[in-house]
Amino acid sequence: MDQPLHLMTPDVRANPYPLYAELRRRAVCQVEPGGMWAVSRYDDVVTVLKDARRFSSAGLGRSFLPPWLERNPTADSLVMKDPPDHSRLRTLVSRAFSGAALARLESRIRDLAEALAAELVRHQEVDFVAGFALPLPARVLNFFFGLEPDMAPRLKRWADDLVSIPASQPSPQRMEEIRQSLAEMERCFTALIESRRAHPGEELVSDLIRGEALSHEELLSFLFGLVPAGVETTVYLLANTMVVLARHPRELERVREQPALIPRLIDEVLRYESPAQSSLRLTTEDVVLSGVTIPRGSVVVALIGAALRDEGRFPQADRFLLERENPSQLSFGHGPHFCLGAMLARLEARFGLEALLPRLRGVSLVRQELPWSQSIIARGPLSLPLRLET
Numbered sequence: 001m002d003q004p005l006h007l008m009t010p011d012v013r014a015n016p017y018p019l020y021a022e023l024r025r026r027a028v029c030q031v032e033p034g035g036m037w038a039v040s041r042y043d044d045v046v047t048v049l050k051d052a053r054r055f056s057s058a059g060l061g062r063s064f065l066p067p068w069l070e071r072n073p074t075a076d077s078l079v080m081k082d083p084p085d086h087s088r089l090r091t092l093v094s095r096a097f098s099g100a101a102l103a104r105l106e107s108r109i110r111d112l113a114e115a116l117a118a119e120l121v122r123h124q125e126v127d128f129v130a131g132f133a134l135p136l137p138a139r140v141l142n143f144f145f146g147l148e149p150d151m152a153p154r155l156k157r158w159a160d161d162l163v164s165i166p167a168s169q170p171s172p173q174r175m176e177e178i179r180q181s182l183a184e185m186e187r188c189f190t191a192l193i194e195s196r197r198a199h200p201g202e203e204l205v206s207d208l209i210r211g212e213a214l215s216h217e218e219l220l221s222f223l224f225g226l227v228p229a230g231v232e233t234t235v236y237l238l239a240n241t242m243v244v245l246a247r248h249p250r251e252l253e254r255v256r257e258q259p260a261l262i263p264r265l266i267d268e269v270l271r272y273e274s275p276a277q278s279s280l281r282l283t284t285e286d287v288v289l290s291g292v293t294i295p296r297g298s299v300v301v302a303l304i305g306a307a308l309r310d311e312g313r314f315p316q317a318d319r320f321l322l323e324r325e326n327p328s329q330l331s332f333g334h335g336p337h338f339c340l341g342a343m344l345a346r347l348e349a350r351f352g353l354e355a356l357l358p359r360l361r362g363v364s365l366v367r368q369e370l371p372w373s374q375s376i377i378a379r380g381p382l383s384l385p386l387r388l389e390t
């Protein structure tokens with residue numbers, strides 16, 4: 001009998017790909033922590049993500065509302081809902097992510113990326129996360145919300161506090177900090193909604209309240225959900241890109257010579273070192289997948305990061321190849337919950353790298369060992385010391 005495999009050991013978080021290969025070999029099996037059912041082959045991950053009837057997202061919100069929290073609007077956010085509730089809300093909020101809505105932000109994102117890149121390359125050694133990968137998406141989300149500029153660092157703290165809720169049994173002091181963060185978010189978003197109702201403008205919240213079809217509580221839950229969704233993964237996309245380029249200097253040279261390759265670079269990073277590693281679901285009935293029966297009421301971890309290294313779908317899957325066609329399918333999810341921010345994230349990454357890469361002749365890692373995030377959902381380094389050659 002095969003031994004249970006563990007997704008959360010430090011070695012696996014630092015390099016999950018050997019474990020993913022073993023999981024694909026077993027097709028569908030239970031893993032630690034918690035005896036979750038791991039699904040890792042490309043076709044099986046697609047099946048899970050597109051079938052919201054048998055693989056439900058409703059119920060996942062419970063882990064964001066532990067007994068020590070009285071209230072947390074995140075538990076009711078879009079990504080934790082099933083159709084038809086999900087479909088109705090998603091239709092209402094989608095307009096805020098349209099091409100036209102993003103076009104209004106383009107020049108500000110470009111200017112911000114230029115300013116951050118110019119500042120970064122003044123130094124020979126930098127922490128790329130603190131100096132670039134984090135401030136870019138945090139400030140873009142701040143523009144997107146229409147908050148005051150000094151709120152950007154708070155968005156990061158809020159995102160960290162929200163994602164820490166399901167994983168931990170925090171100390172009493174930490175519980176109090178998280179409660180205060182949630183109260184601060186609610187005060188801030190409520191004030192924003194009230195001010196936009198009184199004086200509609202040209203940004204996210206005004207777009208969302210136009211037509212009045214969303215209740216105050218729905219709007220609040222949606223905004224809460226955007227905080228972790230909009231910051232963490234985009235930080236990791238930028239940071240993972242620099243890790244890959246430091247390890248593939250020839251590709252950095254090619255992209256510098258031909259900046260038109262930047263969208264391809266982003267796509268292949270999204271596959272090879274995906275910021276989104278998995279999505280969770282709950283089975284609503286017994287389901288047979290790759291010949292294995294997953295019982296009703298089980299937690300399923302759909303391993304996007306493993307599916308994106310599936311040889312059956314991507315020949316030479318463990319190699320980083322700029323010429324690969326359509327590599328990033330799945331890195332923004334699939335089916336009803338496909339990432340609403342995918343266009344915005346690609347735009348941020350493109351403008352960020354267009355500003356930065358032409359200024360760099362070389363980049364190297366100060367150390368090979370990196371402090372990788374300890375999450376099964378999102379993967380990237382928490383800090384990234386780089387030596388820059390300009």
Ligand code: HEM
Pocket residue numbers: 049078079080090141225226229230231233234237275276279280330331332333334336337338339340341342344345
């Ligand atoms: C590289 C950056 C990003 C990656 C890799 C990513 C990945 C994903 C994935 C995999 C899902 C599906 C989750 C599931 O099926 O359970 C998702 C959903 C979502 N993402 Fe993103 N995301 C990114 C950036 C963003 C940004 C910048 C925003 C908004 C500002 C955003 C907003 C959302 C929302 C609202 C959902 C829920 C959609 C729904 O449930 O219908 N994401 N994202």
